[in-house]
Amino acid sequence: SVVNLISEVCLFFWVSVCFSMHLTQTAIQLSPYSGEKATFSVGGGQSSPEGEDPSVSLFREYLRLKTVHPDPDYDAALRFLDRMAEELGLPIKKIEVCPGRVVAIMTWEGTNPSLKSILLNSHTDVVPVFQEHWKYDAFSAFKDAEGNIYARGSQDMKCVTIQYIQAIRRLKAEGRKLMRTVHLMFVPDEEVGGHKGMETFVKHPEFQKLNIGFALDEGLANPGEAFTVFYGERNPWWITVHCPGSPGHGSRFVENTAAEKLRHVMNSFLDFREKEKHRLNTSECFTLGDVTTVNMTMVKGGVAYNVIPAEMDVSFDLRIPPTVNLQEFERQIKQWCKEAGEDVTYEFAQKHMNQNVTSTEENDPWWIALYYLHCRNLTLEKEIFPAATDSRFIRAVGIPAIGFSPMNRTPILLHDHNEFLNEQVFLKGISVFERLISALASVPACPAEA
Numbered sequence: 001s002v003v004n005l006i007s008e009v010c011l012f013f014w015v016s017v018c019f020s021m022h023l024t025q026t027a028i029q030l031s032p033y034s035g036e037k038a039t040f041s042v043g044g045g046q047s048s049p050e051g052e053d054p055s056v057s058l059f060r061e062y063l064r065l066k067t068v069h070p071d072p073d074y075d076a077a078l079r080f081l082d083r084m085a086e087e088l089g090l091p092i093k094k095i096e097v098c099p100g101r102v103v104a105i106m107t108w109e110g111t112n113p114s115l116k117s118i119l120l121n122s123h124t125d126v127v128p129v130f131q132e133h134w135k136y137d138a139f140s141a142f143k144d145a146e147g148n149i150y151a152r153g154s155q156d157m158k159c160v161t162i163q164y165i166q167a168i169r170r171l172k173a174e175g176r177k178l179m180r181t182v183h184l185m186f187v188p189d190e191e192v193g194g195h196k197g198m199e200t201f202v203k204h205p206e207f208q209k210l211n212i213g214f215a216l217d218e219g220l221a222n223p224g225e226a227f228t229v230f231y232g233e234r235n236p237w238w239i240t241v242h243c244p245g246s247p248g249h250g251s252r253f254v255e256n257t258a259a260e261k262l263r264h265v266m267n268s269f270l271d272f273r274e275k276e277k278h279r280l281n282t283s284e285c286f287t288l289g290d291v292t293t294v295n296m297t298m299v300k301g302g303v304a305y306n307v308i309p310a311e312m313d314v315s316f317d318l319r320i321p322p323t324v325n326l327q328e329f330e331r332q333i334k335q336w337c338k339e340a341g342e343d344v345t346y347e348f349a350q351k352h353m354n355q356n357v358t359s360t361e362e363n364d365p366w367w368i369a370l371y372y373l374h375c376r377n378l379t380l381e382k383e384i385f386p387a388a389t390d391s392r393f394i395r396a397v398g399i400p401a402i403g404f405s406p407m408n409r410t411p412i413l414l415h416d417h418n419e420f421l422n423e424q425v426f427l428k429g430i431s432v433f434e435r436l437i438s439a440l441a442s443v444p445a446c447p448a449e450a
């Protein structure tokens with residue numbers, strides 16, 4: 001179905017933009033930084049290792065900044081971004097959304113700044129490492145003989161930050177002027193839930209002022225030839241079920257025990273887990289984002305071998321795709337608890353209810369711009385993001401967002417040991433973004449904007 005849609009969409013774009021794009025492509029190949037100073041410098045005077053592409057050197061420099069939890073060096077990231085803004089000749093605005101938590105925004109004004117803008121979002125923080133499991137220092141950005149760059153953040157998502165910056169640098173160097181304004185946004189704390197970052201910032205007046213029409217944010221690597229784009233996310237529900245029961249001596253058959261109820265609850269949730277796992281494994285077109293995952297993650301209860309406890313609790317991590325009716329699903333949980341026995345109750349530690357997905361309809365102007373990539377021999381696969389990103393906050397305020405980290409032929413290693421990205425894949429991603437940003441910023445004014 002995807003292929004049918006593409007042929008029509010592509011034809012339209014082929015006629016309208018491919019000629020100019022072709023010229024752009026040629027220009028890139030001949031002179032990547034035409035229009036810039038003769039000595040293209042990255043790293044504030046630091047020179048690139050011999051033969052290395054300056055974009056790769058810049059990427060490795062950024063990877064060495066220790067923006068790692070629990071105590072990220074955000075100041076180092078902000079200093080780096082200040083320098084980038086200066087090199088790009090773009091204004092940079094910083095908004096402290098929470099104490100010590102700053103969102104930075106570089107803005108490239110379009111030729112028609114009254115139109116809705118394009119947001120290029122990336123987070124600056126990375127998750128901790130277990131250094132003993134790494135082949136190299138996780139913050140050295142070591143590059144092996146195959147060009148694989150090892151570092152925390154190489155996939156999630158410092159690659160995308162530098163790709164955005166370099167794509168803008170190239171577009172500017174080529175003298176391109178884009179119609180819509182483009183904002184590059186750099187947010188803190190995504191890896192700890194975004195509460196002091198994007199979640200707070202989307203409610204800030206400065207966010208509204210950006211007048212965003214469409215957002216790009218992080219995606220995931222794809223081990224095959226294709227690139228994955230994410231148009232929605234599953235909703236996380238963290239739930240604890242309380243199973244109270246009659247206490248008593250461990251030598252008797254006490255009626256109405258907590259453990260009997262606990263067993264019933266566990267069976268209901270885990271039977272459902274089996275069904276969903278089966279659904280995923282037997283359908284060719286399903287990915288993890290299309291089914292509900294259930295994992296029992298905590299059990300509490302009991303004080304001694306010979307004492308039947310008065311309560312036992314069990315906790316589950318559920319991730320629910322946007323296609324599920326959440327009210328009905330909660331009724332199901334209520335039913336499981338009721339069947340488990342008297343006074344079994346549940347409570348949520350986290351319960352996300354936002355089911356906004358970004359349109360991938362063939363007549364959606366933003367989606368057409370994305371699918372233009374497909375004409376350029378890139379295969380795109382649409383998926384629901386299996387976990388959570390800052391995109392959920394953007395979609396929740398009604399802005400369409402697509403998660404896209406252009407990494408094909410790459411194992412999914414985010415948050416894993418020995419996270420790496422190959423330099424050729426990284427460099428190709430810059431060209432991909434160059435085309436995509438230019439296509440998005442050229443999306444004609446919709447009737448509401450005119």
Ligand SMILES: [Zn+2]
Nearest residue numbers: 156157190218
């Ligand atoms: Zn991320």
